[in-house]
Each structure stands twice: as structure tokens, then as C-alpha cells.
Amino acid sequence: MYGSTLKALLLAASATRALASCAHGTFLQPRAEEGGEVKVGNFGYIGRIGPLNWAALDSANTACATGTRQSPIDMVDGVFEILQGSDVELTVNDMPDGAEFENLGTTVEVVTQGGTLTANGKTFELQQFHFHLPSEHLDNGTSQAMEMHMVFQSAQQEIAVIGVYINIADQAAAAAAKRSRIMGRQDAGASSGAPTTLLETVFSVVDQIATPGTRVKTPPLVMSEVVDILKANAFQIYSGSLTTPPCSEGVNWHVSTARLFVSPQTFTKARDVIGFNSRFPQNTPGQPNILMISALGSAAAAVQAAVNQVA
Known part of the structure; x- marks a missing residue:
């Protein structure tokens, strides 16, 4: 009964392609017309629809389990090149609106x-950030509180992503920044x-879109602060993949050495809506997919168990 139920769930999941990934708004997953329905993804991060089983949710997701340049990765020396901002x-x-x-x-x-x-002679257009x-x-080897992904697309349908770590500001810094804003001073x-x-x-x-499939208009957004921070630091670049289905490779990653910050209260507010949504770290680019390695290991263990039973 369990096996047939699981098979039915997987067949149902594969009937529609995974939506709402890091490629949302690009040629891989075009956005609905303005004002249209907000598409909710059919994959997740826990259990049967989590990263261990993404390849089974849709035939388009094969790279999630077989790709050899998958993201995210541990940003250590030797896996990236440095590009100054x-x-x-x-x-x-x-x-402004x-x-x-x-x-x-x-x-x-x-x-x-x-x-x-524009980097290394290629120009990409910004589509969204999430x-x-x-x-x-x-x-x-160390995870950070959050990560922002700024997703770009070129005219040649290539994808570039800027990844920026987000940490939690200490209370004193948060209070000082709040006083500056009250007094009309803008301090990056x-x-x-x-x-x-x-x-x-x-x-x-963010609390106004706590329900999947909803949208809200933000207050005016001034982007120059973040742009200035990124350009004042460096980028760790490597060729990887989308970190969500379909896990397509050839993505130009630019992981910033900069840090952005949110107040403790803001982090809690965001966490309560976003929840947990991170894919586990993948293998070093160019090495076998860790799910393939795991499958081989499980098969070897099963064979050994069978041999032990016979003996």
C-alpha cells in the first residue's frame, strides 16, 4: 500500500514542471503577465518533495541527481576565481513606486x-532577487543566516546570479541605524x-505575504546602497547550477565577499514567512554528483548485507 501510494504521489508531481525556482522570470520559467496569478512551486525542501527527491518529481530535473557542476557549494580556495567589484x-x-x-x-x-x-565581456539583465x-x-565551511540571490539573464539566454550573504546585526548597530533613519541620515x-x-x-x-501565492507592493526601494557595497568588495566566481529544480548547469555564479545585515527583529519576521529553503551543499565542481555517490554506496551496502545473510 505504501509503495503504491508513493508511486502515485510521484506520478502526480511529475505531471507539471517545477515552477518558482531560482530561474523564475528567466527564459527557463517565464513570469506570468503583469497582475497574473503568482505561481507556487511544486517542490520543497523537506521529505518527499525535498532535494534528495527532486529528480523524481519531474523528468526535467535529471541534473539534480546526475549533474557534476551543481550549486550551492562550499566556497573554499581552489573552487573559485576572484573578480574585483x-x-x-x-x-x-x-x-520609487x-x-x-x-x-x-x-x-x-x-x-x-x-x-x-557586465563581467568578462558579457552583459546580463536583472530579473528578480529572492x-x-x-x-x-x-x-x-560556515553557513550564514540568509543569502540573497540576484538573478540575471543575457540575450543569449545565459544566467548569472549574484549571491550575497546576509547576517544578523547586533542590537547596538541596529539601534544606531534606527536613530540615523529617524534623524534623516542615510548610512549604508x-x-x-x-x-x-x-x-x-x-x-x-513580508508578513503581508505569509500565504504562498500572494503578493504585495513594497515601499520605495533604493538599490544604490547594495550596489555600492557589492562594487566595493570582490566576487568569488565559478560555473555552477541553479540551486532549485531543474538544477540547470552553466550558471555564472558571483558570490560576493561583502555582507549585508538585518536587525534581529527583521530576521525573525522574515524567517517566520520563508521558513527553511536551502539546498544542501553539493560536491566540488567537476566531481561526481553526491546523490550518485550515495546511490552507489547504498547499492554496495545492500549487496554486502545480502552476502552476509547468505553466509
Whole structure:
């Protein structure tokens, strides 16, 4: 009975392609017309619909279990090259009227209104940015509180993603930043651990989209603070994949050495809506997929168990 029920669930899941991934808004998963329905993903992060079983949810997700350049990874020396922020052309339009902020079920996403990333002779257009909790990439073996992904697409249908770690500001820095805002001073302050204004603004309305499939308009968004922080630091670049189904490879990753911050209260507010939505770290780029290694190990263990029983 259990086996037939599980088979039915997998067949039902594979009837529709996984939506609402890191590629949402790109050629891989085009966005619905303005004002249309917010599509909710049919994958997740726990149990039968979690990362261990993504390849079984849809035939398009094969790379999740067989790809050899999968993301996220542990950002350690030897797996990335360094590109200085000053060598990157990065622009992101301010959104004085606010932006659409959507709950896709698998993450919360801000629909952007223009921006470009030009690096190594290639130009990509910004489509959206969304969040993972905790961070998906590890910083030399250490996870961070959150990670923001800014997703870009080129005219040649290539995808680039800027990954930025988000940490929790200490109470003193958060209080000082709040006083500055009350007094009308704008202080980026991210390098000193003060909350990043953009994140505080975006997450100020996250509780209004607590239900998957809902959207809200954010307050005005000033993007220059984050752009300045990114350009003042460096990018750790490598070729990887989407961190969500269909796990397509060839993604140009730019993991920033910068840190953004949110206040403890804002982190709690975001966590209560986003929940847990991080794929486990993958193998070193170029090495066998860890799910394939696991499958081989399980098969070997089963054979040995059978031999032991016969003996």
C-alpha cells in the first residue's frame, strides 16, 4: 500500500514542471503577465518533495541527481576565481513606486524594474532577487543566516546570479541605524554591521505575504546602497547550477565577499514567512554528483548485507 501510494504521489508531481525556482522570470520559467496569478512551486525542501527527491518529481530535473557542476557549494580556495567589484559594471534601477513582492511557496521574491551586470565581456539583465534561509553557499565551511540571490539573464539566454550573504546585526548597530533613519541620515553601514536599508524596507511587508501565492507592493526601494557595497568588495566566481529544480548547469555564479545585515527583529519576521529553503551543499565542481555517490554506496551496502545473510 505504501509503495503504491508513493508511486502515485510521484506520478502526480511529475505531471507539471517545477515552477518558482531560482530561474523564475528567466527564459527557463517565464513570469506570468503583469497582475497574473503568482505561481507556487511544486517542490520543497523537506521529505518527499525535498532535494534528495527532486529528480523524481519531474523528468526535467535529471541534473539534480546526475549533474557534476551543481550549486550551492562550499566556497573554499581552489573552487573559485576572484573578480574585483571595481572590474564589474553593475547597475540596478531604484524603484520609487515600490516593487511587486511575491510569495512563491519556495521563497519570497522581488520583481525588479531594470538593471545590468557586465563581467568578462558579457552583459546580463536583472530579473528578480529572492532569499534563502539559511545561506545556501557555505563560507569556508560556515553557513550564514540568509543569502540573497540576484538573478540575471543575457540575450543569449545565459544566467548569472549574484549571491550575497546576509547576517544578523547586533542590537547596538541596529539601534544606531534606527536613530540615523529617524534623524534623516542615510548610512549604508553594512560593513560595520548595521542593518541594510534595502533589506529592512523589503522585509517590512513580508508578513503581508505569509500565504504562498500572494503578493504585495513594497515601499520605495533604493538599490544604490547594495550596489555600492557589492562594487566595493570582490566576487568569488565559478560555473555552477541553479540551486532549485531543474538544477540547470552553466550558471555564472558571483558570490560576493561583502555582507549585508538585518536587525534581529527583521530576521525573525522574515524567517517566520520563508521558513527553511536551502539546498544542501553539493560536491566540488567537476566531481561526481553526491546523490550518485550515495546511490552507489547504498547499492554496495545492500549487496554486502545480502552476502552476509547468505553466509
